[in-house]
Amino acid sequence: MNPDPQSENARRPDRKSPMKAAVFEQFQMPLQVREVPVPDPRPDSAVIAVRACGLCRSDWHGWMGHDSDVHLPHVPGHELAGEIVAVGSRVNLWQTGSRVTVPFCCGCGSCLQCATGNQHICDHYTQPGFTQWGAFAEYVEIRHADVNLVKLPESVDFATAASLGCRFATSFRGVVFQGRTQPGDWIAVHGCGGVGLSAVMIAAALGAQVIAIDVKPDRLEMAARCGARHVINASTTDVVSAIRELSFGGCHVSVDALGSKQTCWNSVKSLRKRGRHVQIGLMLGSDADPPVPMGTVIANELEILGSHGMQAFEYGRMLAMIESGAINPAMLISDRVTLSEAALLLPEMNQFPGTGVTVIDRFV
Ligand SMILES: [Zn+2]
Ligand SMILES: [Zn+2]
Structure with a gap:
């Protein structure tokens, strides 16, 4: 059910107001944290206020120019968690205020792969941080929200959820x-x-x-x-x-x-x-x-x-194992950084392939 439009509007970010994002204009050139417009949701999309985003070698490959999905200028970031702040007119299952994460490879919901439950290898996939601007930003748009969003249990914090990412x-x-x-x-x-x-x-x-x-x-x-x-x-x-x-x-x-x-x-x-x-x-x-x-x-x-990602509907078992304490992905988080620090770290990722996961948890 869609939320009351008045309360939705109350939570919707003013799209004319800018947000901070880490942008690169050219491959292999420094990322700059600057102000860009807040995304407006398409009818099937949700806009998420990003609370945490992982740094991943796939982001580095995108910045290097190794990924044909990436078009300039670009904002990386695909391992994200946050809160829904706006939904499009055709989103039926989600409301503003929900705490969510998302698989790194999002399905379209209507191709043969999606119809047979294999949204992670969708024929018309979207990937924040690759096919569209990603979550090295205060807000990110997620396409086909009904197919791709995953509700987070209250006990799973945003940094832990982001660290689930692709790896x-x-x-x-x-x-x-x-x-x-x-x-x-x-x-x-x-x-x-x-x-x-x-x-x-x-x-x-x-x-x-x-x-x-x-x-x-x-x-x-x-x-x-x-x-x-x-x-x-x-x-x-x-x-x-x-x-x-x-x-x-x-x-x-x-x-x-x-x-x-x-x-x-x-x-x-x-x-x-x-x-x-x-x-x-x-x-x-x-x-x-x-x-x-x-x-x-x-x-x-x-x-x-x-193995290439995992469908949103399969996340429940993984999240239940985290809630029960059977697995503790937060153990693998080695560093928590600001957006500005992440912009400096990304070009260096190939030189310092650490053991742990680095997560952006402050957008300054
Ligand atoms: Zn599909
Ligand atoms: Zn990744």
Whole structure:
């Protein structure tokens, strides 16, 4: 039901009044925090007052010019949470004042993929921060609000919700729905950055036995804190034979959370018969087309699966696990910064790929 128009108008930001946003005019040039118009909702859209937004390497790729969806000038930011301040005339399910988050890949609600419940791979997707201006701003427009908004429980704060972003939600889908991880299963997680640590935490919460692999001791320590039963330093150990020994012949599920030729190969080779490889780490540059041991895939009847985001309607299970304390994504938040600090940090992201998630929580 639409809200009373008078109260809606009372909460609606004055679209003539400006908002702060971090804008880049050219690829690979500094972002500037400046005043731009507040977005006005299209009929199917909601406008969200952004309360928190994650910084992600995908934002850096957009700024570099690696993403053909990005057109200049541009505002990045796709890992957001906030409050609805305006809804369009055709939005039926949402009202102003609701606390919400949104998947990084939003569905159109009417294509074949959306009609079959796969809004995260919509044929006509929209992505704030890529196909449109994003949430490095005080306000952001979300298209097809009825399809894409997710209500936040009161106990989940905005920074935690923003940190679910693309990494945690994609890991959740990868481990839970694509990997079909069961209690007691052995699962290997190759690469312990934001995606990998999320996968470790989720798999451990499901009761799986997690083996975490990385080359950095501090990341392996963090993986152990997130619930890994065993950790393997890939710089000093033969990864595949170590996993096969620890898991009594290979894992049920293996996740490549990094996205390299080596980690992809190791992940497939560390599976037991009829195991499932889940590719979550993006394959970029010289790793874009990795060799895969297809002979092993055939002989052992392995499954090769991808994971790309998660539909809004599937967020309930993840949020319930956060509310119950089974998973604690806030553990992965390492820094809270202002919008101005984020504008300076984004171009540096490739030089300092930290373990934790950085979240904007003040828009000054
Ligand atoms: Zn669609
Ligand atoms: Zn992201």
